Amino acid sequence: MQSDSNFLNKLRRAGMALASCALGLSILATTPAFAQGLMGNMDDDTGVGSINDHEQPINPQGKPTTATEIVDGLQQSPMLQSNSAQLLQNSLAKYQNLASQGGFPKVPASYFKKGDKGGGVAALNTRLYLEGYLRVEGTQGQFATIFTTATQDGLARFQRNHGLAVNGRVDEPTLAELNVPIEKRIATIQANIARLATYGEGLGERYIVVNIPAQQLETVSGGRVYERHNVIVGRPARPTPVVMTPIDTVKFNPYWNAPLSIVRKDILPKLKNGNDYLEKIDMKILEGGPNGPVIDPATLNFNTIVAQNYLFRQEPGPENAMATAKIEFHSPFGIYLHDTPEKPLFNYNNRFFSSGCIRIQNMPQLVNWVLNGQDGYNPDSIANMAKTLERLDVPVQGAPQLRVAYLTAWPAAGGTVAFRNDIYQMDGSGFILGQPMPVGQMSPDGQRFVLKPLPNTPPIDASEADGKGFFGSGSKAPKATTIAKPGVVNISAERATGPAVNSGKANKGLFDWTAYRKQQAAAAAGQTKKLVKKPKAGDPAVKDAAKTDPAKDATKTAIAKKDVKPADSKTASADKTKPVDATVAGAKAKVVKPVDPKAVASAAKPAVKPVTKKPACAAGVTTAACKAAVITAKAVVPADAPANDNVKTP
Structure with missing residues (x-):
């Protein structure tokens, strides 16, 4: 029997068990340098995850201390209920009283x-x-x-x-x-009261809770836990986002579409000496995207292929990275619940191995609970679906709510409190919803988290700069979500042309793109002036103008103009997926080409929608008082954002 160390090393070298989550989460990166710092080597994540030089490996710590099991009928209380915040508030008072008497x-x-x-x-x-x-x-x-x-x-x-x-x-x-120390317990409790108050809103009769620090999923019916599943979640360098949304679709035997970065870094190098690898992992190549024709690999030159013009799709089967099924829901961060072929990873206690998506132990059991007898589905028919490898998408009727939560403390039986380690180091940051930053890193505006994905501008090879393939620059950027009431993230799956921008007011977790773009515009304007600056009267250059050879001068002018174009055309290409900023567009128009006045006017007149933000409750503040303490601000969003595409932020 192989040792744990050898087993983990083998899994680290595996091909691509969760790389599709990397595609969804890679939209957090804003520049190549920031992308490298923020996401590290996320695109190479596999079974346990590819550990880079800046990432501390996770210690699995032996066998799991929790179990995947059905507990229906045992009347066990869930980690999250509608009154959990009040119960934890009551416990806070008890702990503070103990602290005043000397602690433990x-x-x-x-x-x-x-x-x-x-x-x-x-x-x-x-x-x-x-x-x-x-x-x-x-x-x-x-x-x-x-x-x-x-x-x-x-x-x-x-x-x-x-x-x-x-x-x-x-x-x-x-x-x-x-x-x-009791002081640390008090701080942990305080950090979780506001989280529980937010997550507990609108739960309904049936809901699912995934608690990231606990690495567990609970299905809840009628206020009692029906079943628990051990799960694998994002490691500290690739944290799992926190979302609140209903379940949307169960996908049986899903395809796995390889992200462009995986195609370039992992798949193409293996194909330069032959096509056997594609057959081994049951992968097909489609031209142009998911609806394109299947291409015979023998007709392609993998040394010169433009990767973004093709879709590399792994077919359903036992080696598929999604295994038998995945459960989808609306999320701006591109995560989902799914099965995995790497079953041995559930044999460890610390299961922070993924790039952000959530892998479920005993996925068929969870699917059965989610479908709840819909269309005649039962354990036998679900098991048969896995055997047939039939591709089938089932929209969920009466969909249960989902809370992917970050709870390091919650009320437990008998008035006690359950605690877990702050694996992503988010306690004390005000974090409730959104994407935690990798441990040790901050967002562009100095926070430990962001409330929505940051726009992605990944580096593109020069030979592929003009491509508009399925994974290429022609793809639309994720739609920015509108800020609305505190509490619930209601994410739309629609797409738009770019991110919402902050009004400039202090809004924790949101990057001030207005200021950022003004800085870019100023830098661009400064560069332009330097390149096309005209000499003033009295300048030595003017005095010597008569001595200058007109032919040489014309040549220099042509060279200067030629030098300007690459930088500006690259910037224009990068901005195809972003709303046009009037200031930046004006700066670029001097050198590149006139900007459409309608586009500038549209970007210059964004819609203004109210924002409400729920602060974390201070020690001793009741839940009712906390809910009443609402800070109102304004956020600027693209004028074409749909009215129903909103995010309720804390």
Whole structure:
């Protein structure tokens, strides 16, 4: 049997298990340099993920401490409910009161187990009692210093609430959690009250919660958990975005369309010595896009092929990166829930391996819950779909809500609180919704997250600059979403010509594109003036004009004009997918070509829509008061943005 280390190294070298998420999330990059810093080597992500020089590898930490299982009938409360924020607010008051009385006692380092006695056990019993895991009798009289059955049961509940291996003993990971300072617990609780209030809105009778830090998915019916699934989520360098939206479609046996970056970096190099690789992974090449004709690979020269003129599509099957099914929903970040052929990765406790999409253990079971008997689907028919490899898309009727959430604390049974590690380091940043930045990095406006994708301007090889293939520069940029009320992200799948811009007011997580474009315009104008500047009277150049050879002067002028065009034409090409900024367009018009006045007028008169933003609740503020504390601002969005394409931001 191969070692864990060899197994992980093998998976790191695998072809492309989750690279399609890289395509969706790559829209975060704004410039080649920023793209490299923000997304690193995301496009090369595979089973565990390709670890680059700037990324710390994830320690899988042994076997999973959670399970994929149906718990229907056990009356278990979910991680998220409509009243979760209020319950956690109540717990905050308890923790603050404990802090005022000295906090938690320190549990000494010892491998305590049932039957042990002494002062260390007394500290353990008191520690468990203060957080609600042990009755007061366990800290009194003869039981105070004994590791009793009650102590063991309370410790097991503590371990379960912290995502630890449940063994009822004080092992090293358990000791570390027992001795986390109460001040840190208070800060964690405070960071999650506003998140719970937002995620808890509009849940409905049936909903799905994916908690990223817990690496778990819950399906909830009638306020009780029906089933839990272990999941694989984005690693710290490629975080999974947080979204709120209904489920849209179940896709059986989906195709996997290779992103252009994967085609260039991984697929084409393997084809330069033959076409066997395409047959091995069951991939076809289509000319021009998904509706184009299938091309015989033998007719292509893979040393000179313009990759963006073709679609490389992996057919349904056991090796397909999406495996048997995927569940789609509206998201500006291009993520989804899906099956995976890399099943062994679920055997690890830390499953932060993906580029942002969410891989589900036992996907057919989740699909069965989502479809809920629709069109006669049941476990047998779903299993049969996987065997037939039939491509089929099923729009979900009565679609359940989905919350891809970031919760590091939430209320648990018996008045206790469950905690998880802040894997993306978002606590204290005000983060509720959107895309976390990679750990250690900030957005262009200095935040730890963005509320909508940043426009993408990836580098394009010179030989392909004029291409307009399926993955090429002819593709439309994702539609910017409108800022509306706080709370829910209601994302449209439509496309438009560019991003919404900020009004310049402080709006956490939104980049001030107006200021950025003005800076670009100023830089462009300065460059233009330098290239076409006319000498003034009295300038030595004027005095020597008579001495200048007219033929040489004309040649120099032609060369200067020739030198201007490449930079400006490249800029114009890059701007094809963006709304025209009047200032920038004016600067470019001096050198390149006149700008359509209608386009400039349209960009110069953006629609103004109200923005509401829910602040994180301060310590001691009730949920009602928090909801009442709404900050109103304005955001500028493209005039052609549809009225129903809105984002409700915190």
